[in-house]
Amino acid sequence: MDYDYIEELVSASKLGDEKSKELLVNEFKPFIISLSKRTFINGYDKNDIQSECYKILFYCLDRYNTQSHKFVGYAINAIKNQLSSLIKKSINRSSSEGNEALSLYENLENTLFATELNLEDSFCQKCDKEKLNMILNNLNEGEKELINYIFFKNNTVRTYAFSKNMCYSTAILKKNNVLKKIGALL
Structure with a gap:
């Protein structure tokens, strides 16, 4: 690329010369074609990538300060x-679109149905x-204190026996008797 020639084309293009814009596009065409062949973006084909490159080229032309000569x-x-930004967006987007999103939706659907209680289950509960x-x-x-301490507060029989200052085997016997009594009432 002839940098001085491109600077002249940019200056003329900024003044509104359409022919200079076409010549500028032709100067960048080999670079853009080469770059689009080497770049993969999910959801874009080669022509889409080239169009994005030309769009950025015209954006640069619009924003460029002609005094800098670069x-x-x-x-x-x-x-x-x-x-690079488009690649990052396509990577982030790929998990929320396409096949991955479908499997996520199915997992979510199964989870929602699994946690949903029907009327019969809630009545039984x-x-x-x-x-x-x-x-x-x-x-x-x-007996209520024993059941509350062991089953509802998730303590062990050993800690119950220690807190009541009784023998462990006595606490086990008391627990078993209470459970038998509950079983008989069921």
């Missing part, structure tokens, strides 16, 4: 940066809670 480097860097409350109300205070 248009070639400016345009090439802008085109490469834009293609309500009956179970009522029956459990009735059974627990038939226990004396010491």
